[in-house]
Amino acid sequence: xxxxxxxxxxxxxxxxxxxxxxxxxxxxxxxxxxxxxxxxxxxxxxxxxxxxxxxxxxxxxxxxxxxxxxxxxxx
Numbered sequence: 001x002x003x004x005x006x007x008x009x010x011x012x013x014x015x016x017x018x019x020x021x022x023x024x025x026x027x028x029x030x031x032x033x034x035x036x037x038x039x040x041x042x043x044x045x046x047x048x049x050x051x052x053x054x055x056x057x058x059x060x061x062x063x064x065x066x067x068x069x070x071x072x073x074x075x
Contacts, residue, residue, distance in 0.1 A: 001045070002071045010042035010052055010062065025063070032069040043067050 001007060013022040025042040033040040044052055045068055051058035 001043070001068060004046065006046070007070075008044040008046060008049060010044050010059075027063070027067060030066045030069065032071070040067065040070075043070065 009024050011022055011024045013020070015021070026039045027042050029036075029038050029040040042063060044062065048058070048062060052062055
């Protein structure tokens with residue numbers, strides 16, 4: 001994210017047979033990522049984390065949106 005050192009990604013979590021399982025959700029890459037790969041994680045802006053966790057309609061909007069533009073930063 002251009003304005004943050006943190007990158008928040010949407011995912012799902014569950015327990016199965018006493019084992020923790022999780023997955024990072026992906027989507028088609030937006031214009032900031034498509035030169036590198038055709039898929040990208042569903043990136044959450046910090047202000048949308050609570051929406052992702054607590055609001056089903058807002059989570060659907062997050063999944064259907066293009067996602068924020070990302071920037072490459074030097075290592």
